[in-house]
Amino acid sequence: MHFPEWLRSLRSSTGLKGSESEDLWSLLPSLPLSSSFSLLPSSVLGLGALASITAYWLVTRPRPMRPPCDLKAQSVAVNGDPSCRRSAILKDDTLLEFYYDDTRTAYDMFQRGLMISGSGPCLGFRKPGQPYEWISYAEVAEQAQVLGSGLLAKGCQPNPEQFVGIYAQNRPEWIISELACYTYSMAVVPLYDTLGLEAMVHILNLAEISVVICDREEKAASLLENKENGTTPKLSCLVLFNDFSQAFVERAKSCEVEVLKLEQLMVSWGGGRSHLNVPPQPQDLAVVCFTSGTTGTVSMFCYGARVGFYQGDISLLMDDIKTLKPTFFPVVPRLLNRIYDKVSKRITPLLNYAVKRKQAELSSGVVRNNSLWDKLVFNKIQESLGGNLRFALTASAPISPAVLSFLRATLGCLIFEGYGQTECTAGCTFSMPGDCSTGHVGAPLPCAMVKVVDIPEMNYYAKNGAGEICIRGPSVFRGYLRDPEKTAEALDRDSWLHSGDVGQWLPNGTLRIIDRKKHIFKLAQGEYIAPEKIENVYMRCVPVLQVFVHGDSLQSYLIGIVVPDPEVFVDWAKDRGFVGSYEELCQNPDVKKAVLEDMNAVGREARLNSFEQVKDLYLHPEMFSVANGLLTPTLKSRRADIRRHFQEQISSMYSKKAY
Incomplete structure (x- = not known):
């Protein structure tokens, strides 16, 4: 590249490296020029100032963080088998069971927080339009002991065979x-x-639950109806957070169910009857998690140092985040995508330049939010999430490498990507501090061994470093509650949990998720289809917010249900000559054709086979959500429910023509 003399002078006077000079040169087209196409004096001054800022940024840059292991070898083969790996952080193949000697259970975790924080804030809440109020660790501990004593007074037994239901929103x-x-x-x-009536009855009976703690009368009434119908005979006590009517009390009394307010249970039954704590042992059951459409699984919960709850109105969530100023932010990729989409609409050459400079820092191991670029360019983006983030965790679905790299630069914090499932206590792999690469979910956590096993029908073989992901270690669950057959399907005789996901080991010892085994099906011509892999590809399309790919063994091609992104769809369509409201555009066959072409183009870029591309689609103007029963609480598609919900549209698409 040819550099003019004045830029060479800036380079020598500021100490800019070649890459910084090139990026400055790339800004020239955005600067005002004179009639002779030379830079105006104001532009020269502006570019000089920018070069000086860049030089200051280079000089004041802190030392890079030291990764906990060699980032080129983040995991180690177990017993010489490269398909089975453990964390390189460990000294040997002995897995980490606990981090602190005094912390072995969920009870211990809270007690450690109590010991450290004492009267410090623990749980925060607020009413609409009011400031947050905080309950201290000491107050939470006291209330928990009093409430627990009240439960014992109502007949609950202090042992892990006593199951207590909690049916409420987070609060x-x-x-x-x-x-x-x-x-x-x-x-x-x-x-x-979202468990549904049938699943709720199954859970209450399977766990023999007699006491359920609810937040409001409507939920308690749905449980009471089951008792009235004789389907949940063990239910005998309902404890409510909120007020309830006397009529509800009388109704419950008629079927031998006692209704109590939470405060009443604590004051009348727990107060003055305080029992000595009966802490659980590490081998004791702590929590039974039931996921939509499945039987129950056992896992443990973890806590942070201070937890604030949102107001209950999802539209006010960002306002709550700004107020709470979280330091740790667990987030699904969909929200990060929306942040990226909003920022990318206003991208300028200066923003691009600043992003490149921050990405250069990241590649050298420097992570900060106090550089000049943060103060001058990224401040508003960081303030939208409270301005206090130290690290974030994204999981549950793949995230675009471009989005991840961009937000790591603009948010000025560590953003980790992880992988796991409920059956292994949420996580089994985690990206390493200091690793700014993308396209993987990190290396095994110190508490887990991870291996890949052959899937011949999908042409994945462990000898090639790819196969079904299996996990073993102290974080893996014991099994499905009172269901040995289901447990045997998930856990093999050597205690390996079979995830149903397909992974591939990368040269640096990290794991990449490449496919899905559990939902695969065959088309009529015998080709295997992994719909979630295809959906993840189509999610890269600008107009696509949500997508469901469908096919079956009686059909030779795939179809899709697509929910366009309401924030970009109208403008995207307008750029292509289509005008109308969001709903009108969803009904326009020419718009549908344009979306389909865009999806297929992205599919070709991702090297999808022709039989993996959808041949027709239906544009739906309402998001899949937990409320309408099409997503699980962890925001995964409820595939059977989506299929039933759109059966009419699916049948219509297949009746049109064959491809």
Whole structure:
């Protein structure tokens, strides 16, 4: 590249490296020029100032962080088998079971927080339009002990065979109820709306639950109806956070169910009857997690130092985040994509330049949010998430490498990507501090061994470093509650958990998720289809917010249900000559054709086979959500429910023509 003399002077006077000079040169087209196409004096001054800022940024850059291991070898082969690996952080093949000697259970974790924080804030909440109020660790511990004593007074037994249901939205009382159970070695069974009536009855009977703690009368009424119908005979007590009617009390009394307010249970039954704590042992059952459409699984919950709850209105979530100023932010990729989309609409040459400079820092191991670029360019982006982030974790679905790299630069914090499932206590791999590369979910955590095993029908073989992901270690669950057959399907005789996901080991010892085994099906011509892999490709399309890929063994091609992104769809269509409201555009066959072409183009870029490309689609103007029963609480597609919901559209698409 040819550099003019004045830029060479800037380079020598500021100490800019070649890459910085090139990026400065790339800014020239955005600067005002004179009629002779030379830079105006104001532009020269501006570019000089920018060069000086860049030089200052280079001089003041802190030392890079030291990764906990060699980033080129983040995992180690176990017993010489490269398909089975453990964390390079470990000294040998002995897995980490606990980090602190005094912390072995969920009860211990809270007690450690209590010891360290004491009267410090633990749980925060607020009413709409009001500031946050905080309950201290000491207050939470006292309330948990009193509530637990109240549960014992109502007949609950202080042992892990006693199951207590909690059917409520996330709020401080939920955590206090959970801790009350742990304080007396009882096991918690979380319940939620999307389980459905049949699953709820199954859970209450399987766990023989007699006491359920609810947030409001409507939820308690749905449980009471099951008792009235004779389908949940063990249910005998409902404890509510909120007020309830006397009519509901009388109705419950008629079928021998006692209804109590949470405060009433604590004051009248727990107060003055405080029992000595009965802490659980590490081998004791702590919590039974039931996921939508499955039987229950056992895992443990973890806590942060201070937890704030949102107001209950999802539209006010970002306002709550700004107010709470979180230091740790667990987030699904969909939200990060939306942040990226909003910022990318206003990308300028200066923003691009600043991003490149921050990405250069990241590649050398420097992570900070106090550079001049942060103060001058990225401040508003960081403030939208409270301005106090130290690290974030994204999981549950793949995230675009471009989005991840961009947000690591603009948010000025560590952003980790992880992988796991409920059956292995959420996580089994985690990206390493100091590793700014993308396209993988990190190396095994110190508590887990991870291996890949052959899937011949999908042409994946462990000898090639690819196959079904299997996990073993202290974080893996014991099995499905009272269901040995289901347990045997998930856990083999050597205690390896078979995930149903397909992974590939990369040369640096990290794992890449490349496919899905559990939902594969065959088309009529015998080709295997992994729909989630295809959906993840199509999610890269600008107009696509959500997508469901469908096919079956009686059909020779795939079809799709697509929810366009309401924030970009109208403008995207307008750029292509289509005008109308969001709903009108969804009904326009020419718009549908344009979306399909865009999806297929992205599919070709991702090297999808022709039979993996959808041949027709239906544009749906309403998002899949937990509320409408099309997503699980962890925001995964409820595939059977989506299929049923759109059966009419699916049948219509298949009846049109064959491809």
